[in-house]
Amino acid sequence: MSNITVAGTGYVGLVTGVCLAEVGHQVTCVDNNDEKIYLLRQGISPIYEPGLDELIVKNTENGKLDFTTDYQSVYAHSDVIFIGVGTPENEDGSANLNYVFTVAKEIAESVEQDCLVVVKSTVPIGTNDRVEAYIKAHLKHNVKIEVASNPEFLAQGTAVRDTLYASRIVIGTESDEAKQILMDVYEPFKLPILAMNRRSAEMVKYASNDFLALKISFINDIANLCEKVGANIEDVTNGMSYDERIGNRFLNPGIGYGGSCFPKDTKALHWLAEEEGYILRTVKAAIDVNEKQKYALIKKARNDFPTFNEKKVAVLGLTFKPGTDDLREAPSIPNIRLLLNEGARIQAFDPVGIENYKKLFPDQISYKHSIEEALEDAELCFIFTEWPEIKEMDLGLFKEKMKTPYIYDGRNCFSLYEIQNKGVNYHSIGRPSVIEYGVLDEVQA
Ligand code: UGA
Numbered sequence: 001m002s003n004i005t006v007a008g009t010g011y012v013g014l015v016t017g018v019c020l021a022e023v024g025h026q027v028t029c030v031d032n033n034d035e036k037i038y039l040l041r042q043g044i045s046p047i048y049e050p051g052l053d054e055l056i057v058k059n060t061e062n063g064k065l066d067f068t069t070d071y072q073s074v075y076a077h078s079d080v081i082f083i084g085v086g087t088p089e090n091e092d093g094s095a096n097l098n099y100v101f102t103v104a105k106e107i108a109e110s111v112e113q114d115c116l117v118v119v120k121s122t123v124p125i126g127t128n129d130r131v132e133a134y135i136k137a138h139l140k141h142n143v144k145i146e147v148a149s150n151p152e153f154l155a156q157g158t159a160v161r162d163t164l165y166a167s168r169i170v171i172g173t174e175s176d177e178a179k180q181i182l183m184d185v186y187e188p189f190k191l192p193i194l195a196m197n198r199r200s201a202e203m204v205k206y207a208s209n210d211f212l213a214l215k216i217s218f219i220n221d222i223a224n225l226c227e228k229v230g231a232n233i234e235d236v237t238n239g240m241s242y243d244e245r246i247g248n249r250f251l252n253p254g255i256g257y258g259g260s261c262f263p264k265d266t267k268a269l270h271w272l273a274e275e276e277g278y279i280l281r282t283v284k285a286a287i288d289v290n291e292k293q294k295y296a297l298i299k300k301a302r303n304d305f306p307t308f309n310e311k312k313v314a315v316l317g318l319t320f321k322p323g324t325d326d327l328r329e330a331p332s333i334p335n336i337r338l339l340l341n342e343g344a345r346i347q348a349f350d351p352v353g354i355e356n357y358k359k360l361f362p363d364q365i366s367y368k369h370s371i372e373e374a375l376e377d378a379e380l381c382f383i384f385t386e387w388p389e390i391k392e393m394d395l396g397l398f399k400e401k402m403k404t405p406y407i408y409d410g411r412n413c414f415s416l417y418e419i420q421n422k423g424v425n426y427h428s429i430g431r432p433s434v435i436e437y438g439v440l441d442e443v444q445a
Contacts, residue, residue, distance in 0.1 A: 002026070002185055005078040007071070007103045009036050011047060011159060011260070012120055012152050013084025018055045019163040020082075021065040023188035028066045028074045040067040048325040048352055051160040075110035080185060082150070083131075084120045086260075093267035095124050104131050108138035108145075116181045117147045122205050122265060124272050128172065128198040148173045148182055149198045151205030156259065157323025169193045172201025206269045210283050213262040215250045217289035223253035223430025224296070233430025234412070253429045255384065255410035256293035258320030258329040263290070294331045297382055297408040298338060300427045304406055305380060309343035314378035314402065316371060317385025317411070318350035318357050325352045327360065331410065332384035340364050349374035351389050375401035386411035399423040405437050 002025055006017035009031040017029040031037055036046045043057040059065035068074060075081060085099035100121055107117060117135060119128050132147035139145065149172030154162035169186050171193060173179040179195050186193055196204075223233040233253050241248030257263065266287050273280040305311060320330035327333065330353075339346060340361070347366040350357065354367045368374040371393050375381060381402065383390060391413045398405040405424035412428045419426045419434055426434040 002079040002181075003077065004028070004080045004082065004185070005030060005074045006082045006084055007031075007107075008083065008085035008099070008121070009033075009040060009046065009067070010084065010086055011049070011154070011156060013082070014040075014045070014047065015049065015052065015154055015159040015163050016082055016084050016120055016152065018052060018059060018065065019160065020185070021059040022055055022164065024064070025185070025188075026064060027059075028068060028078075030068055030071045030074055032069060032071075034069055037067045037069050049159050050157065050323065055160065071106050072110045075107050076112040078111070078113075078115055080116045080118060080181060081107055081111075082118045082120050084152075087121050087123055087264075087268075089264045089267060093271040095122070095264070095268040097123060097127060100127070100131065101134060104134050105138055108135040109140050111139070111143055111145065112141050114144040116178055117145060118150045118182065119147060120150055120152050122151060122209075122261070122268075123149075123202060124268060125199050125202045125206070128202060146173075146175060146178045147198070148178045149201035150182060151201060153205075153208065156326055157321065164189070166191050170201050170204050171195050172198035174198055206265055209261055209265040210269050210280075210286070212250050213257055213266045213290070214282055214286040216252075216254075216257045216262075217286040217293070219251045219253050220256065220293045220296075220429070221289050224293075226430040227432075230432070231430075232416075232432065234415075236430075253412065254293075254386075255296055255331045255335075255429070256290040258331050260326065260328040263287075263329045266290075294334055295338075296429060297384075297410045297427075298335055301380060301382070301406070301408050304425070307342060308339050311344050311380060312378045312403065313339055313344045313346050314374045314376075314381035315346055315348040315365075316350075316374060316381065316383045316390050317353075317387055318348060319353040319385050322385055322387045325356050327353060327356050330384070333360065335382065335384065336361065336365070347374045347376070347378065350385065351387050353385075372397060372401055378402045379404045380406040380408065383407070383409040383411055383413055386413050395419060395422045395424075399437075 004020055004025050004027045006013050006029045009029050017027045021027040039046050045052045045056055083100055083103050085103055087095045090096045128147050128149045135145050151170055169191050171182045226233045237251045240246045266283050270280050270283045318332045319327060347368050349368045349371050375397055398407055399422060407424055407426045409428040416431055423436050425437040
């Protein structure tokens with residue numbers, strides 16, 4: 001088993017490190033953030049990810065996993081160093097590679113033995129070449145270094161499972177030696193390994209994410225049209241899904257994709273293509289549709305409420321998707337900002353996202369720890385995330401708790417069948433609205 005170091009303890013780095021230890025490697029995770037390393041050494045994950053804490057504790061206790069800020073000592077004697085740091089978005093949409101090159105510099109200055117550097121971070125095509133040239137130019141010792149690409153395909157909320165039981169492992173190398181080292185590292189996973197050159201591996205990552213983003217924007221586009229022509233997107237996607245070439249996944253309409261990957265990776269590839277003198281029209285369309293889709297609910301609510309000033313608004317779900325406390329590019333954020341700017345009084349519920357939300361909106365929102373409290377006396381309700389708690393809630397609560405039960409569901413949490421006869425006005429994405437508030441009362445009276 002190899003002696004492995006992983007640089008970066010965010011989603012990519014930490015989950016990779018923990019899973020490599022789980023299959024038997026000796027792993028040290030490095031981060032320059034003292035607080036994160038302190039927490040990890042206590043067995044506490046700095047990110048919310050189901051199943052991760054248990055594996056951290058288990059592998060730390062059995063001596064397979066360690067955490068440190070002292071990169072020099074660990075880089076000096078590693079067989080393989082994975083780079084799993086963030087590549088956030090620059091203002092122009094390009095990928096910011098500062099963290100990757102900071103680690104590359106630290107590696108170059110520290111390594112004292114031959115070593116394979118593996119870039120796991122999502123980086124623009126050609127970056128591995130640049131990282132290799134950079135490390136070689138800055139080496140302090142006479143050692144042999146090679147760089148390989150090994151993109152990751154984990155999704156937040158299922159990151160551990162996605163890594164241990166990945167659909168595939170993609171490795172991009174320029175030599176048989178590097179390929180063999182990575183084959184050996186991944187052998188214990190017993191998963192399909194696809195070997196190719198570095199640039200192709202880098203492209204697999206972007207093409208996969210951008211294709212998924214395109215699928216979501218496509219279905220959002222069709223959902224919007226369904227509303228206009230009186231079709232129901234649920235029936236439409238169901239009808240499409242029986243064609244195996246289309247499938248039934250990633251066809252859920254909503255208020256757009258968020259998170260740390262799709263928004264960033266679509267823009268980065270589009271930007272990169274432009275640099276090459278090529279316009280990626282399909283990806284551009286995915287970005288444009290997504291930008292507009294974020295406001296699909298507010299647009300519906302405007303028909304009922306010309307202004308949100310002084311309105312008491314319940315918000316259910318804040319994170320960019322269920323199963324994570326991550327708020328990066330969460331569609332709830334621009335919507336809540338708009339509501340607050342207009343003078344709405346927001347009472348919000350989320351099962352895990354509240355602490356992080358408080359960092360963005362410390363005083364402007366009244367945070368609630370239950371759905372009931374968030375709905376109390378509200379005049380309208382927005383649903384931004386399809387948490388199980390929300391999907392399984394007692395639908396009678398809307399009428400019971402709210403002052404006027406106007407509901408705008410951005411994630412189609414409830415079937416139209418189950419929301420019927422609940423005395424509410426319910427608007428979702430790509431499906432007919434249910435209009436009962438007031439109407440049913442009159443009929444019953
Ligand atoms: C995504 C990919 O799914 C992973 O394969 C990839 O490895 C990862 O990015 C990455 O590059 O690191 P993630 O961002 O964690 O994973 O989340 P997803 O589950 O893909 O969801 C992204 C967004 O799309 C969410 O806002 C979600 O609500 C939205 N979405 C997803 C839809 O609106 N409709 C769908 O049918 C599916």
